[in-house]
Amino acid sequence: MMLEPSIDELQEKIKSKYTLVTLSARRAREMRYAKDMLIENPKSHKLVGVALEEILAEKLFVKEEDSK
Structure with a gap:
């Protein structure tokens, strides 16, 4: 079974898997x-x-955000 969208495609948009999971869970609750x-x-x-x-x-x- 292939999951859509693939993790490779998603990581082109957001590099961090942690950020990807956190963002998607927060949005799902919303x-x-x-x-x-x-x-x-x-x-x-x-x-x-x-x-x-x-x-x-x-x-x-x-x-x-810019890191200064």
């Missing part, structure tokens, strides 16, 4: 209450999967 998806017709039926699809579609991202 969607649980708000029901507002940033993409149309997601493939996944689960909220974490939808969050990962949003990351792949570049609708959900992490703002990088």
Whole structure:
């Protein structure tokens, strides 16, 4: 069974696996209450999967801060 989107594709958008997991879990909790998806017709039926699809579609991202 192949998971979609793949971890390799996702890590092109967000380098850190920890950040990827944290962001998608936080977004899934948000969607649980708000029901507002940033993409149309997601493939996944689960909220974490939808969050990962949003990351792949570049609708959900992490703002990088300058380290000074």
